[in-house]
Amino acid sequence: MRDTPGIGHNKGPKPGAGWRRHCWRKARAELLGPTMPIEIVRRRVRRARQLGLSYPEYASILLGTGRDVTAFLFTVEGLYLRLTRELEMPGRVREAVQRIDRCALTGFSPSGEVPEAFRVELSTAAGCPIASVAPEPEPPVGWAEARRAIRATLDPLRLPGNSVVMIGSREVEADWARAANMARFLPRERYFAQNAEVAANG
Helix, strand or coil: CCCCCCCCCCCCCCCCHHHHHHHHHHHHHHHHCCCCCHHHHHHHHHHHHHHCCCHHHHHHHHHHHCCCCCEEEECCHHHCCEECCCEECCHHHHHHHHHCCCCEEEEEECCCCCHHHHHHHHHHHHCCCCCEEEECCCCCCCHHHHHHHHHHHHHHHCCCHHHEEEEECCHHHHHHHHHCCCCEEEEHHHHHHHHHHHHHHC
16 A cells, blocks of 8 residues: 555545544534434433433533443442442432433442452442443553453443443543543542432433
């Protein structure tokens, strides 16, 4: 393949992820026209409510990935868990997790815990099924290790990373989400505040 453009080429950018995103957004804008049909907006507002997300947050994820949110991945700290003799989850967090609708719930298990046993215990603490759990990455964590840990959680459900939102509390967890090309990383304070606001306005 030659590196120089041929006759008639406008010397625009070489095809790549950024260029494909631009083309997708342009085609989408041309398809929908200058204004989005009201029924699509209503459907998206309903879907954002089911996920406990604000409409702008949900619309931003759709625009950035072209995919609906199919799952949440919660870190241990993202759920405010207390690892006592019995796993404890604050009531407001439990209620928020239970409000999530038509979406898989996944998580990490802390160091030293058997993932399947922790999944069962976490499901009990949350009061709703947690579909998949895998061990949290052990420090020091490079991007390859972070990707592997996240894929170990998502692969049993065949979930693409860019349709999954991670809820956590630390900047290093945001790095994990970026390493796995996830739809979004949301700090726990922001997500649970949005979830409560959506429920109050529901």
